[in-house]
Amino acid sequence: MLTFSCRLVHTYSFCLICLSRSMASKTPVGFIGLGNMGSPMAKNLLKNGYPIIATDLFPESCKELQDIGAQVVDSPGEVAERADRIITMLPSTPNVLEVYTGPNGILKKVKKGTLLIDSSTIDPAVSKEMAVAAEKMGAVFMDAPVTGGVGAASLAKLSFMVGGVEEEYQAAQELLTCMGANVVYCGQVGTGQAAKICNNMLLAIGMIGTAETMNLGIRLGLDPKLLTKILNMSSGRCWSSDTYNPVPGVMEGVPSANNYQGGFGTTLMAKDLGLAQNTATNTKTPIPLGSLAHQIFRVMCSRGYANKDFSSVFQFLREEEGQ
Numbered sequence: 001m002l003t004f005s006c007r008l009v010h011t012y013s014f015c016l017i018c019l020s021r022s023m024a025s026k027t028p029v030g031f032i033g034l035g036n037m038g039s040p041m042a043k044n045l046l047k048n049g050y051p052i053i054a055t056d057l058f059p060e061s062c063k064e065l066q067d068i069g070a071q072v073v074d075s076p077g078e079v080a081e082r083a084d085r086i087i088t089m090l091p092s093t094p095n096v097l098e099v100y101t102g103p104n105g106i107l108k109k110v111k112k113g114t115l116l117i118d119s120s121t122i123d124p125a126v127s128k129e130m131a132v133a134a135e136k137m138g139a140v141f142m143d144a145p146v147t148g149g150v151g152a153a154s155l156a157k158l159s160f161m162v163g164g165v166e167e168e169y170q171a172a173q174e175l176l177t178c179m180g181a182n183v184v185y186c187g188q189v190g191t192g193q194a195a196k197i198c199n200n201m202l203l204a205i206g207m208i209g210t211a212e213t214m215n216l217g218i219r220l221g222l223d224p225k226l227l228t229k230i231l232n233m234s235s236g237r238c239w240s241s242d243t244y245n246p247v248p249g250v251m252e253g254v255p256s257a258n259n260y261q262g263g264f265g266t267t268l269m270a271k272d273l274g275l276a277q278n279t280a281t282n283t284k285t286p287i288p289l290g291s292l293a294h295q296i297f298r299v300m301c302s303r304g305y306a307n308k309d310f311s312s313v314f315q316f317l318r319e320e321e322g323q
Contacts, residue, residue: 026048026049026050026051027050027051027083027084027085028050028051028052028053028071028082028083028085029045029050029051029052029053029083029085029086029087029175030052030053030054030079030080030082030083030085030086030087031045031052031053031054031070031079031086031087031088031089032054032055032056032076032079032086032087032088032089032090032099032106033056033088033089033090033091033095033099033120034054034056034061034062034065034089035056035061035089035091036150036153036262036263037089037119037146037150037153038056038089039061039064039065040150040153040154041087041089041119041146041153041158041179042054042065042070042087043065043068044153044156044178044179045087045175045178045179046065046068046069046070047178048178050175050178051069051070051071052065052069052070052071053070053071053072053073053079053082053083054066054070054071054072054073054079055072055073055074055075055076055078055079057095059072075104076088076099076100076102076104076105076106077104077105077106077108077109078104078109079106080106080107080108080109080110080111080114081109081111083114084111084113084114084115085114085115085117085171085175086106086114086115086116086117087117087118087119087175088100088106088116088117088118088119088120089119089120090118090120091120091268091271092120092122092271093122093123093126095120096118096120096122096126096130097126100116100130100133100134101130101133107133107134107137107139110134110137110138110139111138111139112137112138112139113138113139113140114138114139114140115139115140115142115168115171115172116130116134116139116140116141116142117142117144117172117175117176118130118141118142118143118144118145119144119145119146119160120145121145121193121196121197121200121268121271121272121275122143122193122275123193123275123278123279124143124163124190124191124193124194124197124279125190127141127143127163127189127190127192127193128189128190131164131189140164140165140168141164141189142162142163142164142165142168142169142172142189142192143162143163143164143189143190143191143192143193144160144161144162144163144164144172144176144192145160145161145192145193145195145196146158146159146160146161146179146180146196147159147161147196147199147200147203148180149244149263149264150262150263150264151253152180152181153179156178156179156180156181157180157181158179158180158181158182159180159181159182159183159184160176160179160180160182160183160184160192161184161186161191161192161193161195161196161199162176162183162184162185162186162192163186163187163188163189163190163191163192163193163194164188164189164192165189166185169185193275194279196272197272197275197276197279198276200269200272200273200276201272201273201276201287201290201293203239203240203269204269204272204273204290204293204294204297204310205289205290205293206238206239206240207240207244207246207310207311207313208293208296208313209238209240210231210238210240210241210245210246210314211240211246211247211311211313211314211317212317213227213231213236213241214227214228214245214246214247214314215314215317215318218247224247224249224250225249225250228241228242228245228247228250228251240311244263244311245311246311246312246313246314246315247314254311255308255309255311255312256309256311256312256314259308260305260308260309260311260312260315261308261309262309263309263310263311264309264310265306265307265308265309265310266297266300266301266305266306266307266308266309266310266312266313267301267306267307268310269297269310270294270297270298270300270301273290273293273294273297274294276290276294277290277291277294296313296316297310297313300312300313300316303316
C-alpha cells in the first residue's frame with residue numbers, strides 16, 4: 001500500500017511538473033481589440049496558459065483583463081514588439097487598417113516570422129491587402145473571422161473560418177482551438193471572410209423572418225412560447241428561433257431577455273450586410289433578400305437601434321405597426 005501511495009504521489013508530482021513546463025513554454029500572444037467578443041476570447045487564451053499582451057483603443061476595456069494577469073501596453077506597435085503571435089478582433093475595415101498600417105500600427109514594429117490572425121469581419125479584398133503588406137515585412141497574415149456570438153465567445157465555443165497559407169494553419173489552429181469549438185480551413189487569404197459574410201447574410205435574413213413570424217403569430221392570438229415550441233419541432237426551425245429568439249420572455253440568457261443589450265449590435269450587422277452587398281455587386285450576384293435585410297438594418301440604425309442587439313428587429317417591427 002505504501003509503494004502504491006508513493007507511486008501515486010510521484011505520478012502526481014510528475015504531472016504537475018509537466019503542466020508547469022507546458023505553461024512556461026507557451027510564448028506570449030498579442031491581443032488587440034477587447035470589445036464584447038475580444039475580451040472573452042483573450043480570457044480563454046489566458047485560461048489555457050498563454051501570457052497575453054493586450055491593447056485597445058479604449059483603455060477602460062483593458063482593465064478587467066489586466067486584473068486577471070494580462071499585460072497591457074499603449075499601442076498595436078508595442079504589442080508587435082513583444083509578441084510574435086498576434087490576434088486582432090476589431091469592429092470594421094477602417095479599424096483594421098489603422099491597427100495594422102497606422103503610425104503606431106502592427107506593421108511598423110512587426111518581427112519577421114510573426115503570425116498575424118485577424119478575427120474581425122471585413123472586406124475579403126482588405127484581408128488580401130493586409131496579407132501582402134505583412135509578407136513584405138516577413139510576417140504571415142491569416143483571416144479567421146468568427147461566428148457564435150458573445151455567449152459562445154465566453155464558453156470557448158466559437159466557430160472560426162480561416163483563410164491563409166495552409167502551411168501556417170496548424171500554428172493558427174493551436175490558438176484558435178483555445179477559443180472555439182470549430183476551426184475550419186477555407187482556403188487562401190480572404191476565404192474566411194467570404195464564408196463569414198455569407199453566414200451573416202443568412203443570419204440576418206433568418207432573424208428578420210423569425211421576428212416577422214413571431215409578430216404575426218402573436219397578432220393572431222398565439223402565445224409566443226407555444227409558437228416557438230411549434231416552430232422548433234417543425235420545418236421553420238432555425239438558430240434565431242431555437243437559440244436566440246427575438247421575443248422578450250421566450251428565452252433566458254439572450255439579448256431579448258435583457259432589453260436587447262449585449263450580443264451582436266445592429267450597427268455591426270448593417271456593416272456586415274454592407275460587405276455582402278459590395279461583394280455581391282463585384283461578383284454580379286443577385287441577393288434580393290440580402291439587399292432588403294441590409295436596408296432594414298440600416299433604417300434601424302437611424303431609428304435608435306444602432307447599439308441594440310440585431311434581434312431587436314422584432315421590437316422595430318412592432319413599433320413600425322404602431323404598437
